[in-house]
Amino acid sequence: MTPEVKSEQGQACLRGLMQIWFEFERQLGRVPLIARLERGQFNRDDYCQLLLHWRQQVIEGGRWISRTASSFDRDFADVRSTVIGHAQEEHHDYEVLERDFVAAGGDLDALRNAERNAGTEALHAFLMYRASQPNPVDMLGAMWIIEGLGQKMASDWAERIETLTKTSGEMTSFMRYHGENDDDHLNKLYALLDRLCRSEADVKAIHRTARVTARLYALQLEEIDHG
Amino acid sequence: MSVYITSTGHFLPGEPVENEQMEARLGLVNGKPSRLKRRILQSNGIQTRHYAMDAEHNTTHSNAEMAARAGDDCLAQAALRPSQVQLLSAATSQGDLVLPGFGSMVQAELGLRDIELHTSHGICSSSMMALKAAYTSLKAEEHDNALVVASELASRLFKASRYEAAGGDPDFNAEFLRWMLSDGAGAFLLEKQPRGRCFRIDWIKGFSHADAYPVCMTVGQPSDAADLRSWQDFATYAEAEAAGALLLRQDVRLLDNIVKLGVDGYLKLIDSGHVRPDQVDHLLCHYSSHYFKSRIFDMLQQAGVGIEEPRWYSNLYTRGNTGCASIMIMLDEFRRTRAHEPGQTILCMVPESGRFNTVYMQLTVVEGEQ
Numbered sequence: 001m002t003p004e005v006k007s008e009q010g011q012a013c014l015r016g017l018m019q020i021w022f023e024f025e026r027q028l029g030r031v032p033l034i035a036r037l038e039r040g041q042f043n044r045d046d047y048c049q050l051l052l053h054w055r056q057q058v059i060e061g062g063r064w065i066s067r068t069a070s071s072f073d074r075d076f077a078d079v080r081s082t083v084i085g086h087a088q089e090e091h092h093d094y095e096v097l098e099r100d101f102v103a104a105g106g107d108l109d110a111l112r113n114a115e116r117n118a119g120t121e122a123l124h125a126f127l128m129y130r131a132s133q134p135n136p137v138d139m140l141g142a143m144w145i146i147e148g149l150g151q152k153m154a155s156d157w158a159e160r161i162e163t164l165t166k167t168s169g170e171m172t173s174f175m176r177y178h179g180e181n182d183d184d185h186l187n188k189l190y191a192l193l194d195r196l197c198r199s200e201a202d203v204k205a206i207h208r209t210a211r212v213t214a215r216l217y218a219l220q221l222e223e224i225d226h227g
Numbered sequence: 228m229s230v231y232i233t234s235t236g237h238f239l240p241g242e243p244v245e246n247e248q249m250e251a252r253l254g255l256v257n258g259k260p261s262r263l264k265r266r267i268l269q270s271n272g273i274q275t276r277h278y279a280m281d282a283e284h285n286t287t288h289s290n291a292e293m294a295a296r297a298g299d300d301c302l303a304q305a306a307l308r309p310s311q312v313q314l315l316s317a318a319t320s321q322g323d324l325v326l327p328g329f330g331s332m333v334q335a336e337l338g339l340r341d342i343e344l345h346t347s348h349g350i351c352s353s354s355m356m357a358l359k360a361a362y363t364s365l366k367a368e369e370h371d372n373a374l375v376v377a378s379e380l381a382s383r384l385f386k387a388s389r390y391e392a393a394g395g396d397p398d399f400n401a402e403f404l405r406w407m408l409s410d411g412a413g414a415f416l417l418e419k420q421p422r423g424r425c426f427r428i429d430w431i432k433g434f435s436h437a438d439a440y441p442v443c444m445t446v447g448q449p450s451d452a453a454d455l456r457s458w459q460d461f462a463t464y465a466e467a468e469a470a471g472a473l474l475l476r477q478d479v480r481l482l483d484n485i486v487k488l489g490v491d492g493y494l495k496l497i498d499s500g501h502v503r504p505d506q507v508d509h510l511l512c513h514y515s516s517h518y519f520k521s522r523i524f525d526m527l528q529q530a531g532v533g534i535e536e537p538r539w540y541s542n543l544y545t546r547g548n549t550g551c552a553s554i555m556i557m558l559d560e561f562r563r564t565r566a567h568e569p570g571q572t573i574l575c576m577v578p579e580s581g582r583f584n585t586v587y588m589q590l591t592v593v594e595g596e597q
Binding site: 008018 | 436529
């Protein structure tokens, strides 16, 4: 059950985040690799490329979440606890992704030696920069996008990829497992809306960070076809 | 200068068909009862609908004929004589003929002389596009009035023999709409001055997202998703039919997007000041299925811009989902049966899943001279 958002600021923030999310889904739909997935013209090579580019961001994911947690001072101790719990659950995610990559026929050394693409660089730099600010309330926007995507992977992409590659879950455990957690994480974010949106400035900052995160995330996926 | 909907009309062919009677009318595919029917009907909540086709699969009314009967019904209640109609704007998903445009056929059925003609083509939102074309025509002072009609004859696509011709048992996506769509037509008369109790059109706005999504509702693609040919690319139409390219399909995997995009457009219109949720007295939403209504409702409630249950109106459950005609049949029945007072605001919402076009319209109830 999704927690109820009660405050007016919290609801205004939620409306903006919903719109940014819907726009993000449209941006994803225009990414060549994702468009192939949606149209049903996606193969195992596409999947390996997706994981190869993804890993570089997933492996850093634990860092920006931990940084976000540590940037909250004592006034936000409750928020810090939520974010720490989240970081704890995700910082070994990349190992699951690596196993999937090998199961899909990828070369582990190639995966480990791959460089971040231009979108990943920009996304990582932006998230680390914002996470390093004191009391980074706006990181709620970043988490909204990243967790939302995790849920989308589990509820939508994993099955689609399995159908198109004629597999049955042996190489999509990262997507599936990650999404199971993200459902719970998204509920925690809903619960944070009333807590973190105390002024119009907060709402604006959360929306801005969500929008930038979404754009850079899409750029990261666009770069897969440019590499 | 404002534009008013001064009259409305509808046509629903034959007697209402109950859920238990549907399959006898449409036919058993390969002699076997459908295994999906109950599940789909449970989810969409529709209890009765109408078909312009008898149990022997003879068409009882053509699509153009239904459109014309709805137009007649609308004009019979108007202060205007049919010979005074200046513009006919017509919509359907599939006319009786591939060519010419549906509007020409409807004009002939209506016997309207010397009119300007517009046909809009699409799925559920095509009526709103036809309505917008008429509305802007009056706004631009090209015409003093316009008759807008929308009609659907989907049942022809659902004959058991059509599925049999495509070979094997129909897959879920090909069968889904068989238990959703039915036939009917609606009509509005638009004028530049109010007459009696009528509706002022405050605005009509659409948001189309075909660039970001694959097609979700189609006729013309073969069953094999890897086969990229259109039905017109086959050597013969018989081959296209055998490949399943003439079946009406819904990619149910993508359907959830229609809920999100419906909400997205609504939020956009709140941001731009077009919609004020607390001032919406009646919401007429063309949701294809009860399931989607509850999804949209929950999402709006949570975001604090919900419209309470008693303000929602739909006749989906008794008149069926008649595609582009639905919103017009809905407003027509609303006008005749639901209390509405001058000054009240009506929001109409038509999210189309074809390739994701959502159209909204706001009306204000006004009282003009008779």
